[in-house]
Amino acid sequence: MSDTICAVATKLGIGAISIIRISGDDAISKVNQIFQGKDLEQVESHTIHYGYIKKENEIIDEVLVSIMKAPKTFTREDVVEINCHGGILSTKKVLELLLQEGIRLASPGEFTKRAFLNGRIDLTQAESIMDLIESKNETARRLALSSLRGSTKKLVTDFREKLKQIIASIEVNIDYPEYHDIEEMTVENLSKYVKELEENLDKIIQNSKDKQLLKTGIKTVIIGRPNVGKSSILNALLEEEKAIVTDIAGTTRDVVEGEVTLSNLTLLMMDTAGIRKTDDVVEKMGVEKSLRLMNDAELVLAVLDGRCKLEEEDKELLNQLNPQKTILILNKQDEPQVLKKEDFPSFHVVKTTTKQENGLDELKQEIDKMFHQEQIDENDDAILFNARQVALAEQAKTILKEVANSISQGVELDMISLDLQEILNTLGMITGDTYQDEILDTLFANFCVGK
Ligand SMILES: Nc1nc2c(ncn2[C@@H]2O[C@H](COP(=O)(O)OP(=O)(O)OP(=O)(O)O)[C@@H](O)[C@H]2O)c(=O)[nH]1
Ligand SMILES: [Mg+2]
Numbered sequence: 375m376s377d378t379i380c381a382v383a384t385k386l387g388i389g390a391i392s393i394i395r396i397s398g399d400d401a402i403s404k405v406n407q408i409f410q411g412k413d414l415e416q417v418e419s420h421t422i423h424y425g426y427i428k429k430e431n432e433i434i435d436e437v438l439v440s441i442m443k444a445p446k447t448f449t450r451e452d453v454v455e456i457n458c459h460g461g462i463l464s465t466k467k468v469l470e471l472l473l474q475e476g477i478r479l480a481s482p483g484e485f486t487k488r489a490f491l492n493g494r495i496d497l498t499q500a501e502s503i504m505d506l507i508e509s510k511n512e513t514a515r516r517l518a519l520s521s522l523r524g525s526t527k528k529l530v531t532d533f534r535e536k537l538k539q540i541i542a543s544i545e546v547n548i549d550y551p552e553y554h555d556i557e558e559m560t561v562e563n564l565s566k567y568v569k570e571l572e573e574n575l576d577k578i579i580q581n582s583k584d585k586q587l588l589k590t591g592i593k594t595v596i597i598g599r600p601n602v603g604k605s606s607i608l609n610a611l612l613e614e615e616k617a618i619v620t621d622i623a624g625t626t627r628d629v630v631e632g633e634v635t636l637s638n639l640t641l642l643m644m645d646t647a648g649i650r651k652t653d654d655v656v657e658k659m660g661v662e663k664s665l666r667l668m669n670d671a672e673l674v675l676a677v678l679d680g681r682c683k684l685e686e687e688d689k690e691l692l693n694q695l696n697p698q699k700t701i702l703i704l705n706k707q708d709e710p711q712v713l714k715k716e717d718f719p720s721f722h723v724v725k726t727t728t729k730q731e732n733g734l735d736e737l738k739q740e741i742d743k744m745f746h747q748e749q750i751d752e753n754d755d756a757i758l759f760n761a762r763q764v765a766l767a768e769q770a771k772t773i774l775k776e777v778a779n780s781i782s783q784g785v786e787l788d789m790i791s792l793d794l795q796e797i798l799n800t801l802g803m804i805t806g807d808t809y810q811d812e813i814l815d816t817l818f819a820n821f822c823v824g825k
Contacts, residue, residue, distance in 0.1 A: 376451055376488065378404060379480035380472045382465055383824035389460035394468055395824055396477060397485055401452040402441060404475045409439060414454075419443035427458065427468050434471065435464045449485055450492035483821025487814065490806060497806030497817070498526035502759055504821055505589070510640045513746075514589040517755055525756035526763070529578060530804050533571075537798050540567050544791045561781060564790070568778050575774065579767050582758035587672060588745060589759075591633065591640035595667045598677035599687045600624050600648025603705040606728035607677060608632060608645040611737075617645050624648060627660040629667065636738050638746050641673070650687050665694075673699055673741065680704035680711045680725065697721045701740055707732065762817075763804045770800045 378398025384391070396405060406414040410433070411425020420442055427434045438457040447453040458468050473479060483500075490500045502521035509515040520526075547559040557563065596604045600623035608617050608630060617630040630645040644667055647660030668674055676695055678688055702721040704713050708729055715723045724740050726733030758764045777793045802808035 378477045379484055380469065380477045381480040381485070381824040382469060383455070384460075386462055386465060387460075388462070391457050392460045392465040394456045394458065394465065394472070395480075395485065396454040396456070396472065397447070397449045397451045397480075397488060398477075399452065400477070401454045402443070404472070404477055405439065405454045405456065407475055408471050409437075411439075414439065414441055417441055420446070427456065427471065429467075429471055434467050435459055437468075445492075448494070449488040450494050451488060480823065481819075482823050483818030483825055486821060486825055487818045490814075496524075496527045497809070498530070498759060498763065498804060499524060500806075501762075501817070502526070503825065505759065507822070507825070509589070510591070511588075511635055511638055513585075513638045514640075517585060517589055517757065517759070520755040521757075521759045526759050527805055529756040529758070530801055533574065533578070534798055534801050534807075536574075537571065537794060537801075540564075540571075541791055541794050541798065544787050544794070548787055548791070559787060561784070564787075565778070565781050568774065568781060572771070572774050572778065575767060575771050578758065579764060579771065581754070582764055582767075585755075585757045586760070586764070588639055591642040592672045592745065593670065594634075594641040594643050594673040594675060595664075595671035596643065596645045596675045596677060597664055597668050597691065598648060599679070599685060599691070600650055602648070602677045602679040603726075603728050604648065604677050605630065605645050607675065607703065607705065607726065608643055610726075610728045610731055610734055611641075611643065623650070624652070624654070624657055627657055629663060636742060638742055641741070644671075649691055668694070671699070673701070673744070675701050675703055675737075677703045677705050678713060679706050680713045681706050681709050683712050692718075695721075701737065701744070703733075703737065758804065766800055766804050770797045773797050773800065 376398050378396060378400040380394060380396040383393045383395040386392070402414050408427050408429065409425055410428045412423050414423065417423060421440075423439045423441065425437060425439065427437050435458045440455040440457070442453040442455075444451050456468060458464050486500045486503055489495050490497060499522050502518045506515065506518035506522055509518050543557060544559050544564075546553070596608055598604050601621065605617035605619045605626050609615050609619065611634045612632040616632050618625055624647070626645055627647050632643045634641040634643055646664035646667060647657060649661055649664055652658050652661065674695060676691065678684070697720045700721060702718050702723045704711070704715070704723060704725045705728060707725045707727040715725070722740055722744065724733055724737045726737060758767055773793055773796055777790055780790055780793065799808045803813070
């Protein structure tokens with residue numbers, strides 16, 4: 375038995391159609407009370423019906439009503455969807471009528487929460503729904519869809535199955551030590567299995583972190599000596615005059631941020647104060663901040679003025695850069711050049727003229743190549759999808775390390791089995807096989823209403 379809930383599933387505003395979703399035991403009978411048309415309690419499941427929503431004798435809206443009977447619905451309960459005319463007033467009036475019928479307004483994510491509690495989807499699939507809605511680029515969308523279709527669930531379930539088998543073997547060894555036809559859990563065997571699990575989990579975590587970067591956005595820092603054109607590059611990528619550009623060295627003093635969406639990736643851009651030795655207190659703080667951000671960045675765009683030979687500041691900066699995560703930009707190509715691509719054999723190098731917006735496509739392609747290459751294999755899209763899932767996996771990894779230690783120290787099998795059980799539970803929280811109510815509440819509170 376579940377109470378019946380309703381919410382507007384589409385964005386409330388001016389639009390062609392608004393959809394109001396209702397789920398629960400009384401969904402069909404209550405909507406039937408305010409519907410003029412066929413008797414909705416008599417119609418087949420998964421059918422759509424034309425008619426009117428009415429309050430006593432007043433027609434409120436002309437609608438299409440979809441009837442979906444449990445269990446083949448999103449929530450596994452009876453679900454009704456009313457397609458009414460878009461526009462805030464009509465939608466609100468229909469919603470008010472439903473509330474007057476005694477249907478409760480759903481809290482954020484409550485439909486999805488019911489889908490989870492009724493066993494239609496697991497927690498990873500529930501989370502991926504929001505990610506699909508919010509995906510900012512093609513990679514994010516693809517990964518969310520893969521997770522929604524169950525790839526994350528399978529990844530975790532398969533791992534837990536392996537773990538369960540090991541626990542079962544230990545239990546059998548403890549309970550029936552006299553049996554000869556079962557594999558003996560020697561220290562060697564157990565160490566080998568635990569090591570395999572550790573490697574497997576490590577790979578999952580690493581792959582997930584790499585791909586999550588593509589999903590959430592890559593922290594990208596533009597760095598270089600003053601006046602080389604850093605802010606001009608930011609503005610060109612953002613296609614707006616976000617940062618102030620002047621020919622005065624030291625124009626940017628604090629970080630200017632912006633988000634750039636390439637087809638496959640999102641860059642969380644930060645333009646920084648030009649690096650130089652300075653006595654100006656404010657500028658000095660800016661420079662220190664630039665260097666901190668550079669170390670923390672996942673992608674560094676290091677800008678040089680192609681017209682000038684390297685200055686001391688450039689050289690110092692080049693020494694601090696990690697070529698693996700850096701693209702070197704030789705800017706101001708519209709004027710005679712001193713620096714050549716060949717001067718920097720260990721770096722990815724791109725030439726730009728921000729004044730004429732030249733070289734920006736090459737820059738975007740280079741970034742795409744740098745991050746997109748290894749993850750072209752779409753079969754490998756099974757990842758832990760968000761920080762919550764990775765944190766739980768990390769927690770499991772820590773216990774697994776302790777288990778490996780315990781084994782080498784000759785700790786009793788039943789103690790080891792308990793620790794392995796704890797790992798099983800921790801990983802079960804990713805899929806929701808084991809969960810706590812408060813965690814569910816927090817998780818679904820981040821959803822939109824109507825989802
Ligand atoms: N010729 C030429 N000038 C450019 C180009 N890009 C930028 N500039 C000029 O270089 C000067 C400095 O540009 P900014 O973008 O402010 O440089 P910055 O690196 O952000 O400088 P700071 O904020 O002081 O560190 C401005 O006068 C720009 O117009 C280019 O491609 N060619
Ligand atoms: Mg600047």
